[in-house]
Amino acid sequence: MDSITPAQLSLELHVTSKRVRDVLRDEFGLLPPGKGRWLLSPSEADLVRARVGLDASSQVWSLRPGDEVRRRAVHRVYGGQQQGGISTPKSIDDVLIFTDPDSGKEFGYDKHEGLREDGNYSYTGEGQVGDQSISKRGNAALVRAAADGNAIRLFRTHGIYATYVGAFTLGTPAYWNKDIPDRNGAMRRGFVFNLEPIDADTEILPPYGGESLRQPIVKDWIAPDFDDVVVEPGPSSVDLQARTVSRIEFELQSDFGNWLAANGDEPKSLTLPVDGSNIMPDLYVPSRGWIVEAKRSVARDHVRAAIGQVLDYTHAAGEIGISATPLILIPGAPSDSLGSLLRSLGIALAHRSDDGEDFTIVSSA
Template sequence: MPLITPASLSLELQVDQKRIRNVLRELYGTLPTGTTRWELSEEQADAVRSRLPASEASKERQWTLEVGDTVRRREIHDAFRGQQQGGISTPKSIPAILIFTDPKEGAKFGYDRFEGLREDGSYSYTGEGQEGHHEFLRGNKALRDAAADGKTIRLFRTSGTMATYVGAFTTGEPVYRMETIPDASGAPRSGIIFNLVPVDADTTLLPPYGGERPASATITDWTPPNHSDIVVAQDELVTTGERVVSRVEFELQADFGRWLESQGHVIKRLTLPTESSTIEPDLYVESNGWIVEAKKSSGRAYVRTAIGQVLDYAHVARRAGYTVTPVILLPGHPERELLQLMTSLDITVVVRRGDSFHALQPNH
């Protein structure tokens, strides 16, 4: 017999789950200790149905699922209509686009290659189309235009016939990028990779980009970044979560790392697991605990971004048991008040000085 929960009843009756749980408590009392959700028999569900007057069920479709709810995918489509096949559904009964991801099944069509939760909290989602090049038709077009059309993107992670509601998303900047992905036979094709950012979601329910996240922090050898391998499509602070930076930034990282090594310091890569993804600072100076975030400019926007990033790295590293100092590496002097701000946050600021590097003092 199919499992019935307040979530599935809310889809059927179009009644808020809080109202349904209130009725259940009136009828059956509170949940037993250790039980986290209602699992109803058909008789109990009928009792709830009989207690909710027909007038309470709105004729207009409304969104009743809560983040973390798991229901049958069929129940979602029965409630809101829309396409039952494919990963993108565009029901006309609600202002939303429903998207579904199944990492295991998606791997058969090359969808896992560029899909997952990124370091910056965005989610890369591969467009629909199992054969041939992706085009902006049907679901792909609707997803691209979701923000402009005023539609919420609602993401589900599926397994078999069940779907877990991850939450509400919108499109980021840029909205998408094109990548070469394989089809079911392994032949290369052009794929649309959408850049989605959470509005109200539990991103821990999503798989990380690039595979399983490590259970603990890992330290590996550092090698100077090779800037010749980097292609910069546009000069923006915000990207899709890739470590897309300019030649200046990579040269700065490489030169600083080599200079530190010449001073006898040990440079490593430190990968830090978070609740939902992994993050990695530009440099980890193991010999003195410096966690370094480099920026190609000392302009205010770049410095503000670096402050948030390096404090996040330091917080996660300390939680993992490391004694660290946050360091921002810049090509030149920032404004005095920005230096004072970073000093007040116990951030060390390092700038290039000819062939060497220098840690600034707040009165400089």
């Protein structure tokens, strides 16, 4: 007989898993050293049941990120459709969604789902054959849940078991159209939802488009082709803007990378594993020890965004033994106050020179 976990009891008794663990600590003390979680015998589980009791009227969400339970048990408590990836229980306002990366590979979903560098999760919409519809029950439920402020609760499944990842909402944009394969391998128009974590353990999730790295990868840098920009398409209202932004940034990156190479500092491509995803700065310059983040504008919002990203990249690199100096790349010189901010944070700066042919480097010191 399988051991019983606190998560299973919390579902059964309609209480939080913290309440169950409090009873366990009161009855049995702390977990022994080296034991990662409670695994209860039937008699131990009965003791907890007797102490806690069943609150049949309660609809409290009882699971916490990382809890593993049988998927059937989730539906037994909250209801909702047991087939398909999107479930809409009537007992709670939240929407439950399930992803199985292993089985999804069979249909090519692994190429369009996963934890992205920005920390959001890409999730393909409902509908296995033919073009998907945003008005289809499950897809429409995701949009309504986010609009109403209700949680979208994501599970990663494997066989009969489901691991609760956490609560999400829809980011901006909420979704985009994408050509994806259907169950029969035929290409069709689908939706990829942009799930933004609220309270979740995203390390449970696979990275976007593949397996998580164990070591950093350094490759030869290839200049982006800004004359034929290809970006992840979003809703039509923002698509043109996204393409324009990408073109300006790609052109800046391309010119800077070629300028570096011409001056004997060969740029590289660097991919770093962090928190279950793979992150990639715009450029890595080993000869100078630079990790580079480019932005299309000298505006304060763009510079502040670059600061956060480049510090994240250099910190992640340092955690795995790559010592680097953060450098932001923008088209022109920033304001005096922003320049002072960069120096105070130890961030170097690169921008186009006055003639537009070369680049000016401002030290981080």
